[in-house]
Amino acid sequence: MKIRPILGLTLASFVLAAGANAQKMPVVQQPTFKKDTFNIVRYGAVADGITLNTKSINDAITACNKKGGGVVLVPEGLWITGPVEMKSNVNLHVKNGAILQFTNDLSQYKIVEGNWEGQPNARNQSPISGKNLQNIAITGKGIVDGWGDAWRMVKKDKLTGSQWKQLTESGGITSDDGKTWYPSQSSMNGSKTKDAGVLANGKTIKDFEDIKDYLRPNLLVLESCRKVLLEGVTFQNSPAWCLHPLMCEDLTVRDVYAKNPWYAQNGDGIDVESCNRVLLENSTFDVGDDGICVKSGRNESGRKRGMPTQNMIVRNCIVYHAHGGFVIGSEMSGGAKNIYVNNCSFIGTDIGLRFKTTRGRGGIVENINVSNISMKDIMGEAILFDMYYEAKDPVPLAGEVRNAPAVELFPVTEATPQFKDFNIRNVVCNGASKAIFVRGLPEMHIQNILLKDISIVAKKGIQIEEATNIKMQNVHLSIAATDALVSIQNSKEISFDKLSNVKPTEVVFSVTGSGCGDIQYANSTLPYNKQFAAFNAGATEKSLIKK
Incomplete structure (x- = not known):
């Protein structure tokens, strides 16, 4: 192939x-492969939905690699297996009608040094993995x-009542507050462990064996x-x-x-x-x-x-x-x-x-x-x-309340992100729910953003905070909100050319903060009910300019 x-x-x-x-x-x-084919059946694999085929599949991959590469064929059928390790010059071909089903026996997955959410971390070996390959x-x-x-924990709020009942009756552990289901005690213990799996401060993979089930691959x-x-x-x-x-x-x-x-x-x-x-x-x-x-x-x-x-x-x-x-x-x-x-x-x-x-x-x-x-x-x-x-x-779950973060000015360091x-x-x-949301940091604005030829039907309009040089051209909205169409806070060099909204809002522009300036609009259709612009917390009429 x-x-x-x-x-x-x-x-x-x-x-x-x-x-x-x-x-x-x-x-x-892109890769190229020799035509040689290595059928996993030749290495002892059995598609009975019971046999653990880990060795057979990995033996086929190893043989293919040693002979210069080719195709490892997983033919039609249900193949139960533990972790599969890829090797260079191998095309693992899962044929139409084949299910490569990784086992639910978690003991088949050893803890290895891996990476989780961008940091070195102890994890269970991935079902399919490869490192330093070509x-x-x-x-x-x-x-x-x-x-x-x-492997997975499940939040109660994400299931129907009958689904939650079926899940909890299947086994596993429910958290003390009754809001989360865990497949095992080891998994729940991991959820209570600070920096679970993080390989830092001398920690090794052996330090996390008691919470192995929590370290999902x-x-x-x-x-x-x-x-x-x-x-x-x-x-x-x-x-x-x-x-x-x-x-x-x-x-x-x-x-x-x-x-x-x-x-x-x-x-x-x-x-x-x-x-x-x-x-x-x-x-x-x-x-x-x-x-x-x-x-x-x-x-x-x-x-x-x-x-x-x-x-x-x-x-x-x-x-x-x-x-x-x-x-x-x-x-x-x-x-x-x-x-x-x-x-x-x-x-x-x-x-x-x-x-x-x-x-x-x-x-x-x-x-x-x-x-x-x-x-x-x-x-x-x-x-x-x-x-x-x-x-x-x-998106908050039902009944969940989230407050906006406090706006504080921090020093700019190498840890300050930039968009x-x-x-x-x-x-x-x-x-x-909302058309456009832009929220930067006081010490590092989001900057140099062009939004052009945009059409959005939403409940709320545009919100811009701590941003510089945001250009919106030919932006058409259909917003049903009773508050402002555009809310701008401590932002500058914001321009709107051909901004339009189908329905009138209470206010078109709500401008907040002494850091606002050079906000321009032109060629725009902006119906409103009460007032065109409102200025708050140090913002002045001079910050908004019609061109």
């Missing part, structure tokens, strides 16, 4: 969207299932690999993140389906972390956390690694349930740059375009270009930039 050898990525469509900022991207190289692939139309239900982790292809396969039911390429180069993800229950804790679709030269296309995500996510390490360890995710194209993808459709952060301490997202659809996600970070991360996210995005039924914000990220679901130079065009969203 031979995979297409080289994929040259031209950026004609992105040049039009991103203007002069677009640069020609490097070529993403020329590898997982292909086919089959299914890879991580049996995540055996990602379904697939490929670390420091080159020329990687994931194509055609359904990856589902992951214990934690589904797909986690880490510090890889020349990564192609094509026609995959990442699928998790919507209540899956940390059930991300794909987290591309500190990777260079990436193509993600024609794929579908329906998961319990962020859908398509870009990361680059967390806090000091991420800054020390110093490897941004860069030179990445995402195109022709669909995201259904997820905390965010396309996401950068919050672990982005190594930075992210030269990323192009085009022609994607987000349907029913909590947030559409989600860019998140917090103090302590550091890192620079820049030259991010997004175009031709269609969204429907977004639970929260259609477009969000937030530098006050908290590790909470983006700048975003170009977002041609976005349509029918249904959102």
